[in-house]
Amino acid sequence: MAVDSYIRKRFFPHIWCPGCGHGTVLNALLRAIEALGLSKNEIVMVSGIGCSARISGYVDVHTLHTLHGRALAFATGVKLSRPELTILVPMGDGDALAIGGNHFLHAARRNIDMTAIILNNRIYGMTGGQFSPLSGCGIEATTAPYSTIDHPFDVVELSRAAGASFVARTTTFHVRELEKMLIQAISHRGFSVVEVLSQCPTHFGRRNHEGSAVDMLKKMKQATVPLNSGKLELDCGLIPRGVFVDSDKPEYCELYADLVARKSADDQAERVAADARNEV
Amino acid sequence: MEAATTSDRTLFVHGNQACVEGALYAGISFYAGYPITPSSEIAEEMSLRLPASGGKFIQMEDEISSMCAIIGASLTGRKAMTATSGPGFSLMQEALGYAIMAEIPCVIVNVMRGGPSTGLPTQSSQGDVNQARWGTHGDHAIIALTASSHQALFETTVRAFNLAETCRSPVIVLYDELLAHMRERLILPDPGDLPLVERLRTFVPGGVDYRPYLARSDGRLPMSDFGGVHRYNVTGLFHDMWGFPSTDPTVVHELMHHLHDKIVQRTNELAAYRQYALEDADTVLISYGTPARSAMEVARKGRENGHKVGVLELETLWPFPSQLVRDACDNARVVIVVEMNMGQVRDQVRAAVREPSRVFLANRVDGEFIKSKDISTIIRLVDGHGV
Numbered sequence A: 001m002a003v004d005s006y007i008r009k010r011f012f013p014h015i016w017c018p019g020c021g022h023g024t025v026l027n028a029l030l031r032a033i034e035a036l037g038l039s040k041n042e043i044v045m046v047s048g049i050g051c052s053a054r055i056s057g058y059v060d061v062h063t064l065h066t067l068h069g070r071a072l073a074f075a076t077g078v079k080l081s082r083p084e085l086t087i088l089v090p091m092g093d094g095d096a097l098a099i100g101g102n103h104f105l106h107a108a109r110r111n112i113d114m115t116a117i118i119l120n121n122r123i124y125g126m127t128g129g130q131f132s133p134l135s136g137c138g139i140e141a142t143t144a145p146y147s148t149i150d151h152p153f154d155v156v157e158l159s160r161a162a163g164a165s166f167v168a169r170t171t172t173f174h175v176r177e178l179e180k181m182l183i184q185a186i187s188h189r190g191f192s193v194v195e196v197l198s199q200c201p202t203h204f205g206r207r208n209h210e211g212s213a214v215d216m217l218k219k220m221k222q223a224t225v226p227l228n229s230g231k232l233e234l235d236c237g238l239i240p241r242g243v244f245v246d247s248d249k250p251e252y253c254e255l256y257a258d259l260v261a262r263k264s265a266d267d268q269a270e271r272v273a274a275d276a277r278n279e280v
Numbered sequence B: 001m002e003a004a005t006t007s008d009r010t011l012f013v014h015g016n017q018a019c020v021e022g023a024l025y026a027g028i029s030f031y032a033g034y035p036i037t038p039s040s041e042i043a044e045e046m047s048l049r050l051p052a053s054g055g056k057f058i059q060m061e062d063e064i065s066s067m068c069a070i071i072g073a074s075l076t077g078r079k080a081m082t083a084t085s086g087p088g089f090s091l092m093q094e095a096l097g098y099a100i101m102a103e104i105p106c107v108i109v110n111v112m113r114g115g116p117s118t119g120l121p122t123q124s125s126q127g128d129v130n131q132a133r134w135g136t137h138g139d140h141a142i143i144a145l146t147a148s149s150h151q152a153l154f155e156t157t158v159r160a161f162n163l164a165e166t167c168r169s170p171v172i173v174l175y176d177e178l179l180a181h182m183r184e185r186l187i188l189p190d191p192g193d194l195p196l197v198e199r200l201r202t203f204v205p206g207g208v209d210y211r212p213y214l215a216r217s218d219g220r221l222p223m224s225d226f227g228g229v230h231r232y233n234v235t236g237l238f239h240d241m242w243g244f245p246s247t248d249p250t251v252v253h254e255l256m257h258h259l260h261d262k263i264v265q266r267t268n269e270l271a272a273y274r275q276y277a278l279e280d281a282d283t284v285l286i287s288y289g290t291p292a293r294s295a296m297e298v299a300r301k302g303r304e305n306g307h308k309v310g311v312l313e314l315e316t317l318w319p320f321p322s323q324l325v326r327d328a329c330d331n332a333r334v335v336i337v338v339e340m341n342m343g344q345v346r347d348q349v350r351a352a353v354r355e356p357s358r359v360f361l362a363n364r365v366d367g368e369f370i371k372s373k374d375i376s377t378i379i380r381l382v383d384g385h386g387v
Helices: A022-036 A052-058 A071-081 A093-097 A101-110 A155-162 A175-187 A201-207 A213-223 A252-279 B015-026 B040-049 B063-075 B086-102 B129-134 B150-167 B177-181 B249-264 B291-304 B322-329 B344-352 B372-382
Strands: A043-047 A062-065 A086-092 A114-120 A166-171 A191-197 A224-226 A239-246 B010-014 B030-033 B056-059 B080-084 B106-114 B120-124 B143-145 B170-176 B183-187 B233-235 B273-276 B283-287 B309-314 B316-318 B334-339 B359-363
Touching: A022 A052, A022 A086, A022 A114, A022 A175, A043 A052, A043 A071, A052 A062, A052 A086, A052 B233, A062 A071, A071 A086, A071 A101, A071 A114, A071 A252, A071 B030, A071 B056, A071 B063, A086 A093, A093 A101, A093 A114, A101 A114, A101 A155, A101 A191, A101 B063, A114 A175, A155 A166, A155 A191, A155 A239, A166 A175, A166 A213, A175 A191, A175 A239, A201 A213, A213 A224, B010 B015, B015 B040, B015 B080, B015 B106, B015 B150, B015 B170, B015 B177, B015 B183, B030 B040, B030 B063, B040 B056, B063 B080, B063 B086, B063 B106, B080 B086, B086 B106, B086 B129, B086 B170, B086 B233, B106 B150, B106 B177, B120 B177, B129 B143, B129 B170, B129 B316, B129 B344, B143 B150, B150 B170, B150 B183, B170 B177, B273 B291, B283 B291, B283 B322, B291 B309, B291 B334, B291 B372, B309 B322, B322 B344, B334 B344, B334 B372, B344 B359, B359 B372
Parallel strands: A043 A062, A043 A086, A062 B233, A086 A114, A114 A191, A166 A191, A224 A239, B030 B056, B030 B080, B080 B106, B106 B170, B143 B170, B283 B309, B283 B334, B334 B359
Antiparallel strands: A166 A239, B010 B183, B106 B120, B143 B316, B273 B309
């Protein structure tokens, strides 16, 4: 099946600005879905609010465009209800980790089987360029005219600590790596997180003098290295890319099924015991 | 939590369990919730019962995520519910609005305690009546039901699930802490005794254009389960019949009217109530929830003493049954609304009747039960007899 067969053409043109990185993520995601041979009917894409959240509308699967920050909570309801479905949750940095931070932590803690894709452009794009919890210090934004004083989260460390069983990071420059990571993340049984550093030339780039989308992509190439690279020790400013966590941990819906089976076995044993008592 | 059982179908239980029994009778198969007094027993009982009956139970990280989770579950075809109390209900409001906009059947139980804020967690109130109506932002219609006894609460909960499916809408069940924690008899109806409304699913086959937001001639919108053959978009944005976001003024106008009319135009049909000695009543007591029990006592005693007192007990609070109330009050000399708040239903009654100046309030807002004496004192005062 061609990649464009997964697209809802009547939803186009898309809302993203020229040079936005989100289309690259959508492209890689569709290629990953195609490579995995997933049927459209078995995929549910759940998203919140923001530029990244609009991905869900463009894809011809079951799509649930929800509330700002709450996508993972809706997704949890869908997944626990129908564990056989594949759940994909594209989120922005503010969506996932500001307003949605608590849901992110708890979805990771439960290790419920879904893939959270964090499109991290370090800015609130849809509302016009306010700083996010991933902007970091010294960034200019419409709500930080004197530059930010807020420390950022490290998505990888946060996800690992919260209990996610698959955690990876790459950028929109590294498209083949991104596709590969998405394939791994979607195949993984448990809560998987893929952080994608993405460019917002309209708001982040323009205010922070990072130039065009191409300049921003080049910068992401230069600022990141594979996580096993020796350069990381020499330059602590470099950002590692790669798969940081890939662990085998019991998954929530499977644990729920075990619980039901245990309860059912107990009931059966009780019935047998009661029958035996009645015979005596 | 063990229910004291007097026979297989006759239980001696608290109100929260009556609510759970009603939900199970109605076919609930998904519950998400967060602990909060005085509703926690509902979550506890669901955690015991649902895994044993093929259903799903999840304790979420807060109330808004609980509301979101039941919406997700409902979209896969399950009857879903959450339960909470005031602070949690406040937190759910954004997702409640989503369920209204996206037309997702689900049931939200709010066991009312005193508010605002943390208020009186372990005591009774009816302060969330207006919140049920207008808690979430934007123009919208909503269905909110209530009850004054365990048997009625059981039936109200079943009705809430039925209306959620019929109207493709969230339905709120409101009741006070007193009902939640009081124990009394509940007789479980046999399967089939109460009608159940099941999910209306589309007959449109896979591959044929399915329009999830195209109403049939009777106003109902057939659904298709997530994971099924129809892939469509669900959004909290104004949307067209396919669920795609739209800012087209015609689309926006029509959806707004649809969401409003599908409930408001059925106000009389949705109005559930009980009445006692209303025919010739010159003093009409209007009440709901446990205060209605005291109102009944006042009316019975009043009748014994030759006073023409009648009771209209409301079991549907929203959409407010204005016609019913107006008709019941037409011949009344005085109308007294009995409720545990500062007059939330009293205001609705005043707006409904022809003579608003005849409408008075008998209330308590101190967490205590409204006793019959509280009501009869107000009647004496209104009649000019002093205390």
